[in-house]
Amino acid sequence: MATVRVQQGAFDIGAEIAALGAGRADIGGIGCFVGTVRDQAHGRAITAMTLEHYPGMTEQAMARIAAAAEARWALLGCTLLHRVGELRPGEGIVLVLAAAAHRQAALDATGFLIDWLKTRAPFWKKERFADGQEGWVDAREADDTAAARWGALG
Amino acid sequence: MTAAPRPLRVLYFAWMRERVGTGEEAVQPPAEVDTVAALVAWLRTRSPRHEAAFAMAASVRCAVNQDFADPDTTVAPGDEVAFFPPVTGG
Incomplete structure (x- = not known):
């Protein structure tokens, strides 16, 4: 039921929402989170962000995260898309959709999915700054805290 | 006849890959x-590159x-054993 995809190219949010709801009328709401590349970090201008991942493990981890959401909420479908390769400021990095009969499940599942995706899927970001320097993004404690609010390891 | 010993496939990602100088080795x-710690x-x-890469073992x-x-x-x-920094996707 979950759609899980790692891709280089841009995603079409409208098309993904349409695909999630295609041919059914039992969905009462779809939660949506879109992560995008910012043009600065720590006060420095960013010209590009490169996403690296662990092929094979990534897809398994994403499928497991989707399954965990489906076990917690009565979802009528969910979509997890994550881009890899070199991205520019303003471009989408990640898309999370969760469909349910009622909004609370859709919104909660969307929050859960992005929190777990940020802390449990093997992706790494490298920023390139306007002065040509590059640096790997450090993991943020705030992301672990956000993921922990959903409770035990799954 | 004993089977030839099978190698471990070791993968490195992100700054671990850059510090070790390769993304994969057998x-x-x-x-x-026989444990991750022993490996x-x-x-x-x-x-020296491996030593430097693993020097920040806590990360x-x-x-x-x-x-x-x-x-x-x-x-x-x-x-297949992979080493990498804490993940930063999403």
Whole structure:
């Protein structure tokens, strides 16, 4: 039921929402989170962000995260898309959709999915700054805290 | 006839890959290297670059056969073991 995809190219949010709801009328709401590349970090201008991942493990981890959401909420479908390769400021990095009969499940599942995706899927970001320097993004404690609010390891 | 020993496939990602200088290597540690912690200790002796990469051991995460692992996780010939920084996707 979950759609899980790692891709280089841009995603079409409208098309993904349409695909999630295609041919059914039992969905009462779809939660949506879109992560995008910012043009600065720590006060420095960013010209590009490169996403690296662990092929094979990534897809398994994403499928497991989707399954965990489906076990917690009565979802009528969910979509997890994550881009890899070199991205520019303003471009989408990640898309999370969760469909349910009622909004609370859709919104909660969307929050859960992005929190777990940020802390449990093997992706790494490298920023390139306007002065040509590059640096790997450090993991943020705030992301672990956000993921922990959903409770035990799954 | 005994089967030829199977190597461990070791993968590195992000700054671990850059510090070690390769994304993948096949290694054949001695039989007593049977946990992640023992493998790390053994890999550190392979080259100054390995030593430097694993020097920040507290910041290095591991997966065995594409599942997140910890220092006590068992490793065996033929396994795929990956080392990488804490993840930063999303």
